[in-house]
Amino acid sequence: MRKVAVGQAGGPSAVINATLAGFIEQTRKNHKLVLVENGYQGLVEERFLPGTSDSLTWVVNHRHVPGACLKSGRYPLEKAAIAKAVANLKKHQIDTLVFIGGNGTMEALYHIQQEAERNGYPLQVIGLPKTVDNDIGATDHAPGFASAANYVARTTKDMSRDLYAMNNFEQIRVLETMGRNAGWLALAAGAYRTFNEEGPHFIAVPEEQLNKEALLQTVRKAIKSYGYALVVVSEGVQWQEGRQMELNRVDGRTVLGGISKEIRDFLSQECKGTARAELLGMNQRSSSAYVSKVDALEAYQAGVEGGRWVEEGRNGCMVSIRRKQADYYTIELRPVNLYEVIAEGERRLPPSFIKERESYFKWLRPLLGGDDPSYPPLKQRRVEYSEY
Amino acid sequence: MRKVAVGQAGGPSAVINATLAGFIEQTRKNHKLVLVENGYQGLVEERFLPGTSDSLTWVVNHRHVPGACLKSGRYPLEKAAIAKAVANLKKHQIDTLVFIGGNGTMEALYHIQQEAERNGYPLQVIGLPKTVDNDIGATDHAPGFASAANYVARTTKDMSRDLYAMNNFEQIRVLETMGRNAGWLALAAGAYRTFNEEGPHFIAVPEEQLNKEALLQTVRKAIKSYGYALVVVSEGVQWQEGRQMELNRVDGRTVLGGISKEIRDFLSQECKGTARAELLGMNQRSSSAYVSKVDALEAYQAGVEGGRWVEEGRNGCMVSIRRKQADYYTIELRPVNLYEVIAEGERRLPPSFIKERESYFKWLRPLLGGDDPSYPPLKQRRVEYSEY
Structure with missing residues (x-):
């Protein structure tokens, strides 16, 4: 039984709530959950909501809803803010911090953990990827991208x-x-x-x-x-x-x-x-x-996987998607170290x-997700305008 | 057996091809069809394609495809252009002219018929409504609007x-x-x-x-x-x-x-x-x-109804949608005179x-069409940020 704080950060996507729902469904039974509102801002300003049965069910009900139901948004996470975030986590005796976000979030989690360590406060951190433009490194792709694509x-x-x-x-x-x-x-x-x-x-x-x-x-x-x-x-x-x-x-x-x-x-x-x-x-x-069925499912699965890692004690890593070699499309979810994600920077084509x-x-x-509309061809003119 | 020319005019919609498909499926067996490309411009510039079995099937295959497969577009239909259009119809011995379009199209059809009459050339004209912004009069609503809405x-x-x-x-x-x-x-x-x-x-x-x-x-x-x-x-x-x-x-x-x-x-x-x-x-x-299922079906039905009217000899009218008085939503398709549609002008709220x-x-x-996404409520905050 750990006390786990979870939040969403950055621009939302059509499936970021699916990841949150998966994470919560996996962890709600065995852990005490704390919902962080407004992303990093909530960490710094102590916007911590208790994960009651009602509030967790309310969150899970957003599995198919676009936007971030805990609110995400943008917030500059500078040195003093990181120190404050860590102090707040410590004050609330949070054992595990899980954030769903992009490159900036993975970097923020890394710095928060470093700061916690410097304070002799052992904090488990896990990152769950979210993107629209697919610029997160160390993963085949990340949830959110395929629906936007x-x-x-x-x-x-x-x-x-x-x-x-x-x-x-x-x-x-x-x-x-x-x-x-x-x-x-x-x-x-x-x-x-x-x-x-x-x-x-x-x-x-x-x-x-x-x-x-x-x-x-x-x-x-x-x-x-x-x-x-x-x-x-x-x-x-x-x-x-x-x-x-x-x-x-x-x-x-x-x-x-x-x-x-x-x-x-x-x-x-x-x-x-x-x-x-x-x-x-x-x-x-x-x-x-336009949500891709595959994207929605992978987003959910990434959340579930992150939930399993809380149990397993994995630390300082992000859920990454690896495409397996097969005749058909199939993936596995693997941990990558946050610093690897950070080192890769903004992933380009x-x-x-x-x-x-x-x-x-x-x-x-x-x-x-097989959403190709398959239209008939544009007319290759086989007949000419004619008198007939 | 009549020779029927059909075209699409104005800005396209997500279901204008459904109307065309319905019309063609209804008429292809008993009539000789001529496809007019580029709307009025095609009438004036004689862009008449023979409705062969292949080309009609190609058109019908567009039932679920947005955009106007015969091309529509904008073209100023002034006096000389109307005279030319009528001359072309006469030259090709067209008995019936059917156009899918908005207010401008209904007005154009009316003027074309008047001009044909002045030339002693009996031309059957039928208008099939198409809109995005629902500004066609003398109908409860028109196909295209509901999908856009x-x-x-x-x-x-x-x-x-x-x-x-x-x-x-x-x-x-x-x-x-x-x-x-x-x-x-x-x-x-x-x-x-x-x-x-x-x-x-x-x-x-x-x-x-x-x-x-x-x-x-x-x-x-x-x-x-x-x-x-x-x-x-x-x-x-x-x-x-x-x-x-x-x-x-x-x-x-x-x-x-x-x-x-x-x-x-x-x-x-x-x-x-x-x-x-x-x-x-x-x-x-x-x-x-975002196509509304109801819209797609009504668009198709409007085309079928127009096809029936060719047979029945209805003339100078547009297919209009009448909402029947009932506990549930149900409609009937009725003819309204083109001049009634014109007289109503741009229908406003x-x-x-x-x-x-x-x-x-x-x-x-x-x-x-029952496409309400039914999301859970936005959080009515029942709990306060708290120490616990």
Whole structure:
């Protein structure tokens, strides 16, 4: 019987509550649970709620609900804040701290544990991964990404049909996805593309300097061949070398956005066509309709696994997903040390995936949970307009 | 056996292909079909494709695909263009013209028939309704609207959970829906709201002048009570009296957008909070994941009904949906004269629905196809942060 504090941190996802539900269902019987509200802020400001039977059931009922039911949010966890967090944990006699979050969370857990050790206070810490843009290292992928990728892939496929229909009014559409430094989400836009004519006709990822000439040529060619062009671009793509587009800056954190508008203006000018830019927005991380079944299950399983580790006494590690070698898609959950995750930094697309997109889609498709809408082909015109 | 030309016009929807599929399945056996590509432009420029067995099957296979598979788009149908369209129909010996579209399409059909009559050319015309923003008159509602409304309602519900989770970073979010002159879509944002805390906390529709003071008070109160505020606004809302926000102007048609940014700036300033504005975008009309089952079925049935009317010789009318008086939701499809549809103009929300939102939701919910995600309540805090 341990006293276990659990919280959620960073931007939410469509399945972060599934991970929490799995963790709680695994641990509620044998341990005393404490719910930390508002992520790190709650740690520092002592927003600890007792895990009563009612409150735990309320949390578990959020398994299929997007957003973080304990509240997550952003909070700068600096030295003094870490000391305060540790003091609070000690004061409440917490034995185990479990947080669901991204790279920043894994780093925070590591520092909290170091600080606890320096205070002669043995604290078990376990990290459960959560991402939207798949930039967590030391894991094949992380829960949250596949649902966001499915959103991007299906939306792009649907938009392609929409633009096809509207091309006497609008010839160019530029969709902007999340992904500050990694292009996993933007590249996912092509996952359900089955015909040459279908968009996306061009994808730009932050890992590579945008090649304006290639963009322009591809768009011109698509317009010539099909009458329209669909471009997908990650918010983190640099329009001019070394410069990302800032929408806003909040508490020292840059909110990116706007690269799609730059590209729209450029293409509209160069191609003399009507162009529209669209940010895919918060739906990428919060849409309940595009949740991948595989993602939802893996998110839950990661929580359950973290719960088992509390028992087993694993410490200073994150639940990582390893893809097993098999003819079909199957995974195992393994511990990786937090410092390994930290050392890997923001995981970007490997060059092989950028170069060979089909290899990326092959890697990605099993995660999407069979949600491919499988549309019939766009018309390959077999008949000509004719008098008959 | 008649020679029947069929086309799609205006902005596509998620179910416009279902209407086309229903029409074709009903008529393909007994009539000779001609597919008109690119809407009115195809009529004028003679883009007539023979309805071969292959091409008709290809069209029918699009029943569940968003976008208009014959291409629709925008095209100014002026006097000379109407004359040309009629000449083309006559040249191809078309007996019946069927178009799927909105108000503009019903008007176009009416004028085409008038022009045909003046030329002593008896042309049967039938209109099949399609909308996203529900502004077609002389019908209870029209296919396409419910899927878009479901998109808006579910997205708002999911976003509310997302904002709840992130409120230490972002306190205000302003979502902008489609709806140039009618607020049906924006008001639908509240259809799945079940708890006081849940957003949307304020909805602005174009039928009413925006009351900035009421907006500000409501947002301040929501922030005070819940820590965040979610606002939904129709693109057609006027920020200053008599002035809609223009994003763009294409071929004389104004593309609206941007009112959410004005509201964001205003609220951010006045409430000293961080605010984000989001356009819900083209997904409202093209998302395949939010299609209402009821909408998809009614869209198909409207097409089938139009097909029956070809046989029956009905003329100059549109398929309209009448809600029957019953304990449960049930409809019948009835003909209305095109000139009645035209006379009603752009149908706006009745004042009773604006005033009594619950009556609107009661009217709306059956159309949404039971897609309510039914989330557990946001935490009504029963326990206090405590030492234990």
